[in-house]
Amino acid sequence: MFEQQLINGLTLGMIYALIAVGYTMVYGVIQLINFAHGEIFMLSAFLAVTFITVFGLPIYVVIFMTMGCCALIGVMLDIFAYRPLRQSPRLAALITAIGMSIFLQNLAMIIWGSRPRPFVQEALPAFLRTPALSFGEATVSWLQLTIFGTASLLMIILFLIINKTRVGTAMRALSQNRTGAALMGINVNRVISFTFALGSSMGAVAGIMVAIYYNTLYPTMGYVAGVKAFAAAVLGGIGSVPGAMIGGIILGIAEALGAGYISSLYRDGIAYAVMIAVIIFRPSGILGKSTVEKV
């Protein structure tokens, strides 16, 4: 059972990691916990299903379209909800984020109804549910393998964007010294928009993955996933992208093992337990930076 839970946990962890990078990147550039990020993840699942059922598009196309739409929603969220509050106390933006989360959840309920619905399985290739590999009694399905592969690929791309491109370097510069970055001629608002777009499109892929993996989607699905991914970001050290990746994976595995060995009823509780433990014992997280500054 251990191997099977480890595989399940790793799959789940990769998904959490994809959501967590969105929290951590936005926190890095504007020191805001974007609580509406979970809702972008939820909207992605609904948009994907809508694109498939209404327009009859193939899943590969739908993934890219959904990423684009969610990137746009993320940017709009920043422009209309957060940008006007840039000079206000941080608490104002935080409360706005919670408000946006509730607003988007209810918007989804109005559009799609509040009842959970299954994902359109017909749109997926049938082989996804078949086993791809097996170790002893444990099996890895093609779906798990696809999730793992896609998430890894996205994470590598994200890593390259952040570390090797001009706009990625500007993102890092901005998170280290906003005025300094502005003085270099970096258009701060544009880079912040880019950060939202990047994080939201990663969250979008995670949303589709979760909807397929659990074969269900509902307007409040972003809340639980969002809290867990947030816990993952805190565990890894908020503001650190590699930290969010590691935090997501650790949390996913902890959750799967906890569900397997303790009780699946405690599944959601484990994320909270991990978050509380981090806050007590290592508030800066695994890869969190200490706040010492040289003058």
Place this chain on the structure above:
Amino acid sequence: MLRLEDVHTYYGNIHAIKGLSLRVDQGEIVTLIGSNGAGKSTTLMTISGIIRPRTGKIFFQEEEITGALTDRIVKLGITQVPEGRMIFPRLTVYENLLMGAYLRKDRKGIKMDEEHAFELFPILKERRKQAGGTLSGGEQQMLAIARALMARPRLLLLDEPSLGLAPIVVENIFEVISQINSGGTTILLVEQNAQMALQVAHKGYVLETGRIIMQGPSRELMENPKIQSAYLGID
């Protein structure tokens, strides 16, 4: 080249700059001296567009830039080396330099200016792969200046480049400032170290609580008994 006309700037309700006018001509080093809290840094931040003036006008090369966004001001040719250096501590020295050239597209020119920066400050070449935050204070100041030069400014604004540095490093920095100026870059230098500033500058302004109280060629200011007792420590 740069002209400020009756500029008033506020921080919330605090009236930091109270009707400041000054001009910097092409090729000059102009210094703005004054004690702590006189409004020197606020003046530079207003020129750079980080803070908007409430009233008054700012012109750069006869174009009005009052209230313009910082990226446009940088593009027009004004770059600032801010007080406290504001380098990016977790970017490498090399990445810090690249951020200075953020708005430029000419790869060849950027490469050339990189070489030039390393010639001006050879220590930065040795440390190019190190994180900016690991450099000493003097090295960080050099990096901040080198980074600003990567934008190929026509006008360089320097805010307290001597702050917190050992006297020998200060001399070195001021030598570089003269060198940059002889290369054709106009400089507006803000300093508390009036002695050093007036020695390299052609012209000076004395700022006190948001107002210019005296101005003139550096030599005259240095000989003025009031300046001598208040800023140069000569009785």
